[in-house]
Amino acid sequence: MTNIFEDRFDRMLGQALHRHREPAPADFTERMMKAIERAEQQRILAGVVLQERLALAASAALGIAAIVAVVFFPSAVAGAFGSIGRGLVDQGGALAGRIPQALAAIGRQWQLYAVLGAAAAVAIYSLLDLLLGDRLRTA
Amino acid sequence: MVDKLWKNQQKGEWLRLLRSGDHQAFSRFIDKYKETVFLCCRRLGLREDEIEDAASDTFLAAYKALSRYAGQSDLSTWLWSIAYRKAVNHLRKNRRQWQLEEQLNEQVADERQPEMAAQLQGEETEKVVWEAVGRLPRLWAMAVILHYREEKSVADIAKIMGAGENTVKTYLFRARARLKETLAAAFGADVSDKYI
Numbered sequence: 001m002t003n004i005f006e007d008r009f010d011r012m013l014g015q016a017l018h019r020h021r022e023p024a025p026a027d028f029t030e031r032m033m034k035a036i037e038r039a040e041q042q043r044i045l046a047g048v049v050l051q052e053r054l055a056l057a058a059s060a061a062l063g064i065a066a067i068v069a070v071v072f073f074p075s076a077v078a079g080a081f082g083s084i085g086r087g088l089v090d091q092g093g094a095l096a097g098r099i100p101q102a103l104a105a106i107g108r109q110w111q112l113y114a115v116l117g118a119a120a121a122v123a124i125y126s127l128l129d130l131l132l133g134d135r136l137r138t139a
Numbered sequence: 140m141v142d143k144l145w146k147n148q149q150k151g152e153w154l155r156l157l158r159s160g161d162h163q164a165f166s167r168f169i170d171k172y173k174e175t176v177f178l179c180c181r182r183l184g185l186r187e188d189e190i191e192d193a194a195s196d197t198f199l200a201a202y203k204a205l206s207r208y209a210g211q212s213d214l215s216t217w218l219w220s221i222a223y224r225k226a227v228n229h230l231r232k233n234r235r236q237w238q239l240e241e242q243l244n245e246q247v248a249d250e251r252q253p254e255m256a257a258q259l260q261g262e263e264t265e266k267v268v269w270e271a272v273g274r275l276p277r278l279w280a281m282a283v284i285l286h287y288r289e290e291k292s293v294a295d296i297a298k299i300m301g302a303g304e305n306t307v308k309t310y311l312f313r314a315r316a317r318l319k320e321t322l323a324a325a326f327g328a329d330v331s332d333k334y335i
Contacts, residue, residue: 010287
């Protein structure tokens, strides 16, 4: 400490004040810790409530936006959905056309695909065992 | 030297636990500093029913702010400034501004004269000194307690009280002069020669 006066009087004053004990309730710490736990629980609860409210607000906003779009811009919505639908049909057709070619390719190299399939099965089993091992064994 | 290192290491570990939100470490923190916080609130003149509220607010605020405590000032200086702010806020809540200023600057009315220290020893001397400090204007008393009891520097006291360093020096200078006067009268000539 840097005492700015430093003489006998200051030393006596310091010693006398040091000896003073201020009364505080004995159970204050315990009550304070309970209050802190309650405050923490409330904080967590407030976070969850906020998340739920945000999710609800987002879904409501999305629904309202969809209704507004259908009511005020029906042709644009119909056009957009139509093009998405056509795109899906085209992609599906192209994919279906490739299935016989893919089967023929697998048929030509079936040994390789058999080994890859077995390795994939072992990998999936290991992963399931790692994540749900106990439940799989006790089931 | 080794003891000091060991103590510093323990203090560092305790601070790390405190910052991480460890409840046991915080419980130790309350035990260590509750007396200090009650002293601050009581000296500023809060009513008994306000003191515990202000102390609870102080520790709750400290718990929330501990993760941001950078360790630039001493932990007790940091806590003192929170306690001081909370106590003044409690005073402000229930009193008008002029009443607050009056309360902080008033000399606490106490007509009792300290007993003559010719018969005083040990604990009794402490009681007389404490009573004399209690009769000072509250801001002076706060500066005296922080300087002589808590061993804070003028810069730290200024930080805690949100005042300028020169203001703190003035509080200390005037308080010291008043205490010398009061205690000289209380201790009587023979004892005052020894101390004053």
